[in-house]
Amino acid sequence: MVAVADVLIAGAGPTGLTLAVDLARRGVACRIVDKEPVFATGSRGRGMQPRTLEVFDDLGLLDAVFAHGSAYPPMRAYQGSEVVWEGVMSEPTDPTPDVPYPNGWMIPQWRTAALLRERLAGFGGQVELGTELVALEQDEDGVIATLSRDGRAERARLAYVVGADGGKGAARRLLGVPFEGVTQEDFRVLVADVRVTGLDREHWHLWREPMIGLCPLGGTDSFQLTIADPERELATLADLAGYVAERTGRTDFRLDGLTWLTEWRPNTRMATRFQVGRVLLAGDAAHVHPPTGGQGLNTGVQDAYNLGWKLAAVMGGAPGSLLATYEQERLPVAAHVLGLSTRLFEQRTMTRGREERQLGLSYRGGPLAVDDRPAPGVLRAGDRAPDGPWEGKTLFDVFRGPHWTLLEFAGPAGAYDVRPGTWVLVRPDGYLGVVTENPATVDACLGHLGCARDDVVTARV
Structure with missing residues (x-):
């Protein structure tokens, strides 16, 4: 039996890493593991909402986030080569004394994770790659987590375990917690990171019917390519380049340098519980969102920020009932945000309003208010x-x-x-x-x- 930490975090995406950084700065010994053998690539959740910027300010990451990202560029829609519409995703808002970061920020998810890992390293922490959570046992005093690495099993005794291992991760399944919701199998979107020559980086370029988007990723030389519901399989750079040229009617720009390609289907699900004894769920392990509105990553970061101080306080002698307020506060918020993401997807709108900024989310009427x-x-x-x-x-x-x-x-x-x-x-x-x-x-x-x-x-x- 190995006991080298008080808290185990399964999953080293932005949610797990945010929690690891918050616990580390509070002096809580934690391990963070991830089953993948290498760090994830891909822009994925590229939108950082104003409330998340405030969290990263508190964690000492804001300067790095601003240095490695960009504001969202204005959008330009085409019919072939003709510009038929121009606009912005949301109107920029000037900072005020009470809201210093009022606008969303674009930064690829792989970069966000890398910055969090660097911050964690500053506290002496690091991610254990290729290490998978495969079993959980718990009693009133702690949790025994079985981890698998290189075909060998390790049993570790922890005070608490946090599952931040995604919608398909093991933690929620091992707890037997239902994951209620729907997946729309009849609609898919391809998302890829590519380089583009012959197209300016000052605009987010869009074509409709079918929807194709090329958005320059600040702090990189890449664009995020999105293709809504393609009629055929697209698995290679040649496939993508041919399809884009065919559907846009454009031959004046060229795709190359494919570094990441994935497919998503609208998936809206939420765990019925965020805590079972000494095991807690956060981020996509607790709720998965359509990417519309840029709410998923941000909601996971807020989960971690809510949970970190409570875990540390309980480890320091606060009553265990404090930890129960994590689910009491975050489950209703996650349900609300899931509804918002779903509405934005159904409306198929590219513009955003104030609600997506997550500054108005509140715990009014909750157990700690x-x-x-x-x-x-x-x-x-x-x-x-x-x-x-x-x-x-x-x-x-x-x-x-x-x-x-x-x-x-x-x-x-x-x-x-x-x-x-x-x-x-x-x-x-x-x-x-x-x-x-x-x-x-x-x-x-x-x-x-x-x-x-x-x-x-x-x-x-």
Whole structure:
């Protein structure tokens, strides 16, 4: 029996890696394994929503994300060579004091994963490739995970296991948790990463009937090619190039340098539970989305960000009931986002609105949201904590790190919409835990979670 960590994470995609980084910065010993022998390639989930940018700001990754990606380019639709429409996926929004990163950002998923691995390495962690979770046993005190590598089995005793191993991963299956939903077998989309010569990189190029898209991937020399419901099998670069030329009627640009090719079918499924004892599910292991709206990767990152501080707190002595709030908070959010992704797919629209940014998602009314004011304002417990100026810095500068933050409002509250004399307790994941005019309420909530006031960063606003 091997015991080298407190937490095992199965799956080294963005969800698992985000959780590993968050746990590592909190001093929790964890292992992260992935059954694949090499790191995944491919642009896959290339859209990073504003709320995810805020998470990566907190994790110390935002500068790298901005350095290796780009804003979404304007779209240009053609009939053959003729431009028939131009527009944008969403209208750019200027930053404000409370929302410093209001616009989505494009970065290939393989690059996001690489940046997370680099950040994890800075804490001394690394991914164990070619290592598959094959069995789980658990009792009240821990989990025995059986891992397979190079044909050899290893049994490891852990305090907790997190399955972030995707929709087809082993963790959910080993738990026997149903994965309810539908897969549309009568529709498919091919997605590939290719290089293109003869086509500008300042636009996202689109043709309809059938839908073909070529979107330049910022920070790379590649384009993401999408082909909706092709009439024949396309398995090689020659297949793709021939089909694109045939359907667009264009011979003035050329595809080469195919590095990745996959096929997806609209798949909308969600696990009926996100926790069974000491095993938890996150990301695609808990919910899979159509890629419309760019919600899948982002929702997985939010799962990890919600779970990380709770796991660390329980490992540090907080009551185990805190961990139950992970499912209580994230399952309704995942259901809501699945509905959004499905609607966008059914509408077949390329434009996006404010809802996809994930800034308005809230845990209001949840088990960790306490707001005892007689007349609550627009912002309430459970909502995202806005940014704002503070003593030559910003509130995000104060929040950055693994701690709780207590804001004592003595003057104008800006986006917080509270009266002077209000106390706002900001959770480690940047949501409002407590909004109150009675500081004893803050102490009671912290005490319930095994956290002392001395462990909280306090800022007078």
